[in-house]
Amino acid sequence: MKLFGRKTSEGELLAGGENAIANKEVEGLSQGQIVRRRFFRHRAAVIALVTLTSIIVFVLSALDTKMGPIRIPGWWKWGVEDIPELRFEDCPGGTTGCPTLSINPNSHFGFGTHPFGQDDIGRDYFALVMNGARRSLMIMFVIGIVSGFIGVVVGSISGFYGKKIDSVLMRLVDFLQTVPTIIIAAVIGKAAGKVGPLYLALFLGILGWTGLARLVRAQFLSLREMEFVDAARVAGASNLRIAFKHILPNAVGQIIVSITLIMAGAILTETALSYLGFGVVPPDVSLGLLISQYESAFTTRPWLFWWPGFFIISIALCVNFIGDGLRDAFDPRQRRRITKKDRLQAKLQVKAGE
């Protein structure tokens, strides 16, 4: 398919070509528009995008946000530090702090005072989960950005210059890949836990870029041989311009997809580390930490697992689906399958035409 993407335009004698029909779909659209269109056709990805956005907005707006002297109040009545009275009436089996959320529409639908329940000392579990989700999201994005940045820079330099620089950088990648991430992260996490989750995220980001760097390098190696790069060089473009204006935009699809997958992995790594006790440490909360703290209460108070678990799974799943949708959208070979509905619709159209 050497001429993929060729298309016709109305009344053009020269236009046409082998893929004229297949490219009717992309007529008159820029690359970005095509990608957007393909993405929005991927139903799972769109649902995931909407869900993730809602989760982020929901989680961020629930609690008070402090940025230096500015304080934006959240809409939820409890904060992480509040210790309201522990509730124990109508809880099953003599437990305390059971959730008041009732989603049975027939009887009494309502949130109650503590919809997700309370922890051992009575702190509102909804507030804790929201705070944990915030931390986990923050860690996820920081890891994505840091490893994305390092991966792209190292991969680009390696692929663009080749030769010695490439060898040196790729040996570094080999070395980092042989290091067991979870153990290094545990050691760093132990140290970083005291300084806060942001540093943990930065460290994890610094370890997580190797796969992306290889990918970007491969893209650069193949794109660098394209004729348009030679054309730019003949036009007098500097190396920097060739790398940033001509090669990188063409690799951006792969990069975005890869970063979303890194992010989905990051939230799970954070959870795993926190569960092992090497990630986020109290008094800070993260979703993984919440799960590990109430490990022993699984049989008696299962709600302490439901909600952190629900958020971890939803976020990781959404990011994965978005990555999936982006990959399909950037892949020019993706064609839509024809469904029975499509065939029926075409038949109806023909009939209407007659």
Next chain:
Amino acid sequence: MTEKNVLQISDFNVDFWVDGVWYPAVIDMNLGLAAGKVTAIVGESGSGKSTTALGLMSLLASNARMQGSVLVKGEEMLNAKSSVLRQFRGKEVAYIFQEPMTALNPLFTIGYQIIETLRNHFDMGPKEAEARALELITMVDIPDPAGSINKYPHQLSGGQRQRAMIAQALACDPALLVADEPTTALDVTVQAEILDLMRGLKDKLNSAILLITHDMGVVADMADEILVMKDGITVEKGTADQIFNKPQHPYTKQLLGAVPKLGSTKKRALPYKEDAKPDPVLKLSDVTIEYPKRGRQPAFTAVKNFSLEIYPGEIVGLVGESGSGKTTVGRASIGLLPVKEGSIQIVGKEIAGADQKQLSAIRRHTGIVFQDPASSLNPRLPIGESIGEPLLLAGIAKGAELAHMVEELLDQVELPRSYRNRYPHELSGGQRQRVGIARALALTPDLLIADEPTSALDVSVQARFLDLLQELQVKLNFACLFISHDLAVVDILCHRIAVMQNGLLVEEGDRDQILKKPQNDYTKRLISAVPVPDPAEQRIRREARLALKK
């Protein structure tokens, strides 16, 4: 409709489902093909000829719908059960594709691939199949059959790979051979050999051949009957003689008219006098170019002791087969490849050994048009930006002034100004090559290097492209190094011709001198291998060529 026909296509329609609408790709095709005959389907890209070929055996993508009837040996193929189709594919109907490198599996030896085909269709032991495979490889004239049977596709040359694919196709003595552009990826001399081979095998095995091609010369060489297609419609059908000598439909006439013919253009006077030559624009003296050693691969000398001069206002054709080093010369002339020995001068300035700064100063005098319209434009940049880049980087213009200059350049190559904001994928191959010219001419260069700019284009598009290039050359009076493997194109365009073989310059001279009175044997062979779009003349040439070979 006779029972004897191996292939009988009636009212064949193919539609593709795109974005909620069925688009027709083949419309009401009718065709009968008897054993031992060759029918050619000709047309330009997008006319539906390959779709027809793949549609016969239901090999199309899932968004295709086929209607009508395709009978192979009297058996219906359309909407047949996949078990029936599998029986016919390979055994009764075999395919030869355009690009043997991608059609053969690189992980298996050619022998294994032929044996696999054999054992899929016949109850055969491994020994027996191997003996038969060896026989087939011998039949298609691959040198050293016993050794070649264990070779992987990448160890064979392009022509040998195509032969291996033909051997695989012939493994089960198919009644019908579908050849989809079988020689497009090959050099002319190899093409001539492959066509000879196919002709010989057809007579020996009495197979029918459905030949799909855009090359009228190949058609003239092979076909008994011809079907001309345009936009899915069969515009004309007839015997080879009828189509070539008495074409009825205007499209057929146009198509035949666009095919460049060797020796059909008038003499073009050199733009300077032989005894008072001006200073050359490009001067290569004793240039040797080497691809350095890579890992275990030894260094490879692509061009050796090459000397050539190009004077202002003339077009010099550089011809040769693939691997002869002509593209290497072109790329080195513009400083994209380092020179090992010798010197390259552009308007008196030395390129060999120049640093980045000197190079970019020299490059302002040059432009280059690349071979592949698909990869020569950055898919992420609107074409206006691609065209304007040399101007912007040279600091000649920016902003509104740049936009204005880009529009002028688009006018020059006869593209609408509104195309400035379009992206490369929206343009056809011919339009993209025009954009390539506009970009190359942006700095009004003294020297234009055109590296096979028409090899990916249809003949009618190529004809228009060549006209445009000629007009621009006369208007702007730049010197041009035109690299091509197509002698007929070079014949139309060039004042002088240089012929290369294996990195060496074998002959150089005036156009007419080279084409009419070639001195070198290689040049003679090259010229005689070019198929001519005229069945009668082609037959004479074929016999002359065979005589030359003996």
